Amino acid sequence: MAVLKLLRAPLKYVQGKDALLKFYDETKELGNSFLFICSNSGYKNCFDKLKKSFEGTDCKMRFEIFGGTSSNGEIEKMRNIVIEDNIEVVVGVGGGSAIDTAKATAYYEKCPVVVIPTVCATDAPCTGLSVIYNDDGTFNSYLFYPRNPEVVIVDTQVIASAPVKFLVAGMGDALGTYFEARACVRTDAPSLENGGISLSAMALCKLCYETLIKCGYQAKLACENELITPALESIVEATTYLSGVGADNGGLAVAHSVYNGFTALPECEYTMHGFLVAFGTIAQLVLENVSKEEIKEVMDFCYSIGLPVTLKELGITDIKRVRIAAEKACIQGETIHNMAGDVTQDQLYHALLAVDLLGKEYLNNNKNQ
Ligand SMILES: [Zn+2]
Numbered sequence: 001m002a003v004l005k006l007l008r009a010p011l012k013y014v015q016g017k018d019a020l021l022k023f024y025d026e027t028k029e030l031g032n033s034f035l036f037i038c039s040n041s042g043y044k045n046c047f048d049k050l051k052k053s054f055e056g057t058d059c060k061m062r063f064e065i066f067g068g069t070s071s072n073g074e075i076e077k078m079r080n081i082v083i084e085d086n087i088e089v090v091v092g093v094g095g096g097s098a099i100d101t102a103k104a105t106a107y108y109e110k111c112p113v114v115v116i117p118t119v120c121a122t123d124a125p126c127t128g129l130s131v132i133y134n135d136d137g138t139f140n141s142y143l144f145y146p147r148n149p150e151v152v153i154v155d156t157q158v159i160a161s162a163p164v165k166f167l168v169a170g171m172g173d174a175l176g177t178y179f180e181a182r183a184c185v186r187t188d189a190p191s192l193e194n195g196g197i198s199l200s201a202m203a204l205c206k207l208c209y210e211t212l213i214k215c216g217y218q219a220k221l222a223c224e225n226e227l228i229t230p231a232l233e234s235i236v237e238a239t240t241y242l243s244g245v246g247a248d249n250g251g252l253a254v255a256h257s258v259y260n261g262f263t264a265l266p267e268c269e270y271t272m273h274g275f276l277v278a279f280g281t282i283a284q285l286v287l288e289n290v291s292k293e294e295i296k297e298v299m300d301f302c303y304s305i306g307l308p309v310t311l312k313e314l315g316i317t318d319i320k321r322v323r324i325a326a327e328k329a330c331i332q333g334e335t336i337h338n339m340a341g342d343v344t345q346d347q348l349y350h351a352l353l354a355v356d357l358l359g360k361e362y363l364n365n366n367k368n369q
Contacts, residue, residue: 006195031088039094181250261329
């Protein structure tokens with residue numbers, strides 16, 4: 001039997017300036033007692049608005065600042081709070097880790113989960129999975145859920161006041177979405193949710209890419225200056241909803257394997273996810289031998305918003321070490337094997353160095369202009 005097409009998404013997505021003032025209105029049907037699992041900055045930036053949205057209700061709100069890593073220890077702690085306090089709704093407030101902790105807590109305690117992303121750096125808000133770490137911060141596993149979050153609420157004011165590097169990284173992560181899904185469609189590879197890729201999913205991925213090209217640069221400028229413009233609104237939607245739902249239902253290929261590969265190198269420890277995914281996207285285009293125009297459009301985009309196009313910008317000075325990353329990117333089970341004709345370690349190594357050459361040339365040409 002052929003793989004069945006599948007499309008999954010959050011039940012409700014709400015976005016806009018001061019959206020958090022409507023938090024209670026948008027979630028009140030889910031329950032009466034809420035546990036907010038917050039990152040430090042998430043708490044600082046959202047508490048006042050959340051409190052205000054509950055004015056005049058008799059709902060219970062409990063705020064917890066979490067330890068910073070979505071580890072089993074942290075999840076255990078939050079589960080105990082849910083039980084002790086009879087919590088009915090779990091809310092994640094922050095970046096990827098706070099959100100992943102909230103999703104896992106809600107899943108184990110069979111509660112609905114609401115997500116409030118305070119940065120647009122990853123696909124965590126809308127997807128139906130979490131990345132779980134050990135208590136010492138090393139990778140443990142992916143946890144796949146039967147559902148996506150009940151509600152995702154993005155307050156554009158909160159996003160605009162966060163450092164711009166998060167938005168740029170989010171655009172890097174979103175850059176892979178269309179090309180990775182396109183590669184999966186060619187080989188009938190399954191999506192992250194292990195379903196066939198629908199026309200609707202593909203349309204979201206394509207719109208994600210088109211929005212990045214159209215609005216990326218303007219949105220970066222706006223965010224740097226804490227301005228909320230239609231371009232910033234579009235990019236927040238592209239990086240949070242289109243990229244998240246697109247990747248979940250469209251599948252991954254080279255770009256995310258390249259990310260996993262580079263995490264093997266200590267010199268990339270502090271390089272953000274989206275930076276590595278963007279570089280991996282160009283490597284995928286090199287492997288696919290796409291047109292000069294397509295590569296140029298992607299490199300122009302990366303350069304315009306400050307995404308890396310050379311290994312040096314990723315923190316790598318000894319190019320021989322790229323072999324270690326290429327090896328890890330090609331281990332069994334990696335999404336790079338969704339590519340037509342597959343990709344060997346050696347081919348990937350050559351492609352990564354080829355991107356570096358193209359990038360250096362690109363930077364040189366732009367310096368001389
Ligand atoms: Zn990603």
